[in-house]
Amino acid sequence: MLLNALLLALREIRRNLLRSFLTVLGIVIGVAAVITMVTLGNGATRMVADQIASLGSNLLMVMPGQRLGPGRDSAGAPKFKIADIEAIEQQVNGLKAVAPVVGSAVTLVAGTQNWSSTVSGTTNDYFVVGNWRLAAGRLFSEDEDRAGKAVCIIGNTVKKELFGNQSPLGSSIRVKTFDCEVIGLLAAKGQGGMGQDQDDTVLMPLRTAQRRLTGTLDIGNVMVSLKDGTNSTVAMAQLRSLLRERRKLADNVDDNFNVMDTKQIAETLSGTIGTMTALLGAVAAVSLLVGGIGIMNIMLVSVTERTREIGIRLAIGALEHEVLLQFLIEAVALSAFGGLVGIALAFVACLGLSALMRMPFLFNPGINLTAFFFSAAIGVIFGFVPARRAARLDPIEALRHE
Amino acid sequence: MSQPLIELRAITKTYGQGQAAFQALRGVDLQIEAGEFVAVMGPSGSGKSTVMNLLGCLDTPGSGEYLFQGIHVEQLDRNQRALLRRQCLGFVFQGFNLLARTSAQENVELPLLYRGEPAEVRHAAALAALAKVGLAEWAHHTPAELSGGQQQRVAIARAIVTNPLVLLADEPTGNLDSQRSHEIMELLVRLNQEQGITVLMVTHEPDMARYARRIVHFVDGLVHRDERNPEAAPCC
Ligand SMILES: Nc1ncnc2c1ncn2[C@@H]1O[C@H](COP(=O)(O)OP(=O)(O)O)[C@@H](O)[C@H]1O
Ligand SMILES: [Mg+2]
Numbered sequence: 001m002l003l004n005a006l007l008l009a010l011r012e013i014r015r016n017l018l019r020s021f022l023t024v025l026g027i028v029i030g031v032a033a034v035i036t037m038v039t040l041g042n043g044a045t046r047m048v049a050d051q052i053a054s055l056g057s058n059l060l061m062v063m064p065g066q067r068l069g070p071g072r073d074s075a076g077a078p079k080f081k082i083a084d085i086e087a088i089e090q091q092v093n094g095l096k097a098v099a100p101v102v103g104s105a106v107t108l109v110a111g112t113q114n115w116s117s118t119v120s121g122t123t124n125d126y127f128v129v130g131n132w133r134l135a136a137g138r139l140f141s142e143d144e145d146r147a148g149k150a151v152c153i154i155g156n157t158v159k160k161e162l163f164g165n166q167s168p169l170g171s172s173i174r175v176k177t178f179d180c181e182v183i184g185l186l187a188a189k190g191q192g193g194m195g196q197d198q199d200d201t202v203l204m205p206l207r208t209a210q211r212r213l214t215g216t217l218d219i220g221n222v223m224v225s226l227k228d229g230t231n232s233t234v235a236m237a238q239l240r241s242l243l244r245e246r247r248k249l250a251d252n253v254d255d256n257f258n259v260m261d262t263k264q265i266a267e268t269l270s271g272t273i274g275t276m277t278a279l280l281g282a283v284a285a286v287s288l289l290v291g292g293i294g295i296m297n298i299m300l301v302s303v304t305e306r307t308r309e310i311g312i313r314l315a316i317g318a319l320e321h322e323v324l325l326q327f328l329i330e331a332v333a334l335s336a337f338g339g340l341v342g343i344a345l346a347f348v349a350c351l352g353l354s355a356l357m358r359m360p361f362l363f364n365p366g367i368n369l370t371a372f373f374f375s376a377a378i379g380v381i382f383g384f385v386p387a388r389r390a391a392r393l394d395p396i397e398a399l400r401h402e
Numbered sequence: 403m404s405q406p407l408i409e410l411r412a413i414t415k416t417y418g419q420g421q422a423a424f425q426a427l428r429g430v431d432l433q434i435e436a437g438e439f440v441a442v443m444g445p446s447g448s449g450k451s452t453v454m455n456l457l458g459c460l461d462t463p464g465s466g467e468y469l470f471q472g473i474h475v476e477q478l479d480r481n482q483r484a485l486l487r488r489q490c491l492g493f494v495f496q497g498f499n500l501l502a503r504t505s506a507q508e509n510v511e512l513p514l515l516y517r518g519e520p521a522e523v524r525h526a527a528a529l530a531a532l533a534k535v536g537l538a539e540w541a542h543h544t545p546a547e548l549s550g551g552q553q554q555r556v557a558i559a560r561a562i563v564t565n566p567l568v569l570l571a572d573e574p575t576g577n578l579d580s581q582r583s584h585e586i587m588e589l590l591v592r593l594n595q596e597q598g599i600t601v602l603m604v605t606h607e608p609d610m611a612r613y614a615r616r617i618v619h620f621v622d623g624l625v626h627r628d629e630r631n632p633e634a635a636p637c638c
Contacts, residue, residue, distance in 0.1 A: 004515060015503050305502070312499045315460060316513045316560065317488025319481055395460045399499060 005322060009330035023298050023383075024338035027375040030288030031342025032349060037284040038367040039350045041277025043359040048270040050360075058232045059129060059262040062088075062222040062239065077256040078247060079218035082206075087246060088222065092238045094230030097128035100219040102209045108202065109174040110162040117158050119175060119202045121209020129225040137169050137184030140205050148207030153184035155199040173202070178212050180204060190358065232261050288371065292378040304401060310390040311398030320391050327387035328380070335379020339372040405472050407567065407600060408434040408457065413466035415452050415623075426452045428623040429466070434602065436567070439594045439634070441611040442604045444620030450604045451572050453620070457602065458493045458570045459483040471567075488517060492561030492599075494571040498553045500545040506532060506556045507541040513564050531559040535589060551582030555589065562593060569593065571603040575610055587613040 013020045064077040085100045102121035107114055124139045126132070137153065144151050152173065159168050168182040189198040210217055226235055236259050243257055313323050346368075354361040390398055415427040426449045434440060442450050455461040456468060459475060462483075468475040470486065478486065487493075500509050510528040519527070532538050535555040545553050554574055561569055571590065575583035591613050594601045603614065611617050615634040619627040 004518060008515065011508075308499070309501060312501060313512070313516075314484065315458075315487070315493055315495075315499070316516070317484055317491075317564075318516045319484045322516060396455050399495070 002325070005325040005329050008326040009333060012326070012330055013334060019298060020334055022294070023334050023379070024341065026291030026294035026298075027335055027338030027379065028342040028345060030284075030291030031339050031371045031375050032345040033284040033287045034281065034371045035343060035346035035364075035367055036349045036353070037280040038277065039346065039362060039364050040353055040357075040359070041273070041280055042362045042364055043350075043354050044273045044357075045270055045277060046362055047359050048266060048273055051266065058226040058230070058235075060224040060226065060232070060236060060239065061258075061260045061262055062224065062243070063258045063260075064221070064256065065258055079216075079220070080222055080257075081217060081219065084243070084246060085219065085222060087242060088224065088239065091242050092224075092235060094227050094235055096225045096227045097125040099123055099126040099129045099223045100206055101126070101221050101223060102206060102214055102218070103220050104209065104213045106175055106202075106213070108158065108162060110168075110171060113162045115158060115161040117155075117200050117202055119152075119204060119209060119213060121204050121206045121213065123206055126203065126223070129223045132189075133187040135185045135187040136167065137182070139184065145205045145207065148205055148211050150178055150180045150204075150208060150212070151183045152180045152202050152204040153186060154182055154203075155186045155201040156188035157197055157200040158202055159185055175202070175204075176213060180208075232263075236261065288374065288378075291375075292382065296382040306387065307390040307393070307398050307401040310387065311393070311395050311401065314391070314395035314398060323391045324384075324388055327391070328384050331379045331383030331387075332376060334383065335376045336372075338379070339375040342375065343368055343372060405469070406433040407436040407471060408432070409467075409469040410453075410457075411467040411469070413453070413456065413468060414464045415449070415456065415461075416464045426623055427456075427463070430623070430625055432618065432625060432628075434600065436600055437594070437598050438616060439591065439601045439614045440603070440616045440618060441614035441631075442602065442618050442620060443606060443608075443611055444626070446606070448620040449623040450620050452623075454570055454572045454602070454604055457568075458491055459487045460493070488513065488564070490567045492564065492566035492569045494554070494557050494561050494569065494574045496573040496576040498545070498550075498557045498577075500553055500556055500560075502546070503544055505542050505544055506537060506548065506559075509545070509556055510560045510563050513560060517564065527563050528559070531563040532556070534562065534593070535559045549582075550578050551585060554578060554582075554586055558586070558589060558593075562597070562599065565597075566599065568600045568602065571601070573604050573606070575605065575607065580609070583607070583610060 062080070064079050080100070082100065085098055089095065089098050099122050104119050104121075105116065106119050107116050120126070123145060127134075127139065134153070135156070139153070140151065143149070152175070154162075154168060154173070162168065162173065163171065168185060170182065172179045172181050174180075186199065186201070186203075206219075224235075224239070226232055239259055240255065243259075244255065247256060249256065310323055314320070347363075350361055390401075393401075410430050410432040413427055413430040414425065416423050416425045418424055430449075430453060432453075442453070444450050452461070456463050459478075463476055466476070470490070473486075475483065475486065501512070507525070507528050510531050511524045514524040514527055529538065529541060532541050535558050537552060537555055537559065540548060540552060540556075545556070548556065554577075558569075558571075558574070561571075569590070574590070575586050578586065587610055590601050590603065593599050601614075603610075605611050612631065612633055615631055617629050617631050618625055619629075
């Protein structure tokens, strides 16, 4: 009897291929959209979380300038000097490393290849602060630091662009007007939290950058990493009062520098991505709902035809529950099939998109199950409920249905 | 003589309620013996379809008794009536009521499917029934590909595929031209004579009623006249 109902249901699906296809399409698209959105959102969140973790201990960023945000005025604010760095190292408690950074955008030339990138003049502390490891070569020697020698350590992207697969160690790169020997290669880190390529970088000793690139003793910004267990609020407060004192700011004058906690920034960012995920998920859920309404429409349109059909079936001796079972199986088979196709589609889409966006692909069984059961429920409610109403009619009334 | 195949005793049927209530049957008494060929005639609105639907267990009477082989049908529940329909009755409608986009053979097989017959039995019986109505060649055509007369013959094949005791037909020729109508009537006569199926048929065309051996006239929800038709071919 179950077999019979299954046979009847499958026949009915085959007989109304277009209607079945349209019904399934709504479910497929809805399910695929919800799963894709949520899975990609999860991937993005995970990516940012990984990056936060890769930042290691808390990292503070100190920049000259009035305030953050649009129209910030950094032109008038005094820059930092090396003495500021030394003062921070000595007077603020709980610091692991303090790295001054002088940044400059330059074009690099090696042999026939050239590449635009950013050079940062800094000290070996930068490796601690930025959680960098070397893939090959060595750090700056004390001698190179002091004398401002023309040596550099390059990121993986720069290496690929200039040297391809060859080892860059010992080669030289032309940076603006001088040649710089490559002494080290950074281990690749990949994309940063805001989509920038962290490996597109060149590091050289602070002195070298100051002398040969910027021509001043100014320091662009200072990166400070805290020891484990250091309270970042306390450290930030100490740093701030030290800098106010050194810059001789009166009590009623605003800071002319900024201290930011990068972990905080990253966490805010990941929170934002979480919100975006929720939002996209909601949009996708609406599309699933719209898909459901589409199904309802198709089912309602066919209900007149189906009511007559039910009348015919009842008149030739079908029992009410036999008709119901057939419709239930039909609705479940259709929506389950649509749900499965949607899941498969979402799987392929997620695989492709996360590869494209270089994000981890996190298969989320929860959302797959939820979307599947939701679609099945939609199919059952919109397909089965009208049929149940019809099956309870007197056969004569069902037959009269226009 | 033993009990009749079908007996209606003081059957009434009221549609609607309160002010809008309308009594379509007002105490119908009727006896039908096995093997009869009965035509039901009467003006439009006289309750012919109503009585056919009651006889076909598609509807329930307001009051009175309906005995089918001595069984009190008016006391059966919905499922029991469906089972009686499935086992003993075949119904043919004015509007054919075939499933669309479904081949003639599948339409005819449908009642057997609900009886749980295996596929081979269904196929053989459906083809045999289609052969009886002269449509063996048309088994794989859908209703849209068949003429009205052919559709009605498919409907008759569907009604007789289960070897019912009684074939109920409500204006089976109502939508057909006169030549097709006569063909249908000859088919019904043949089924009645060769298979011994009891046939009850509604018609308002005297030409068609002439095929029946007994004619029951309805007026205003009552049996007005019940007569023998000497012109009809004798039984068996
Ligand atoms: N479902 C219904 N609801 C209300 N009135 C009905 C219904 N079916 C039939 N009637 C009324 O009952 C009367 C008898 O109908 P019916 O048996 O169909 O007549 P016939 O088939 O003889 O033309 C008619 O007056 C018709 O209007
Ligand atoms: Mg009628």
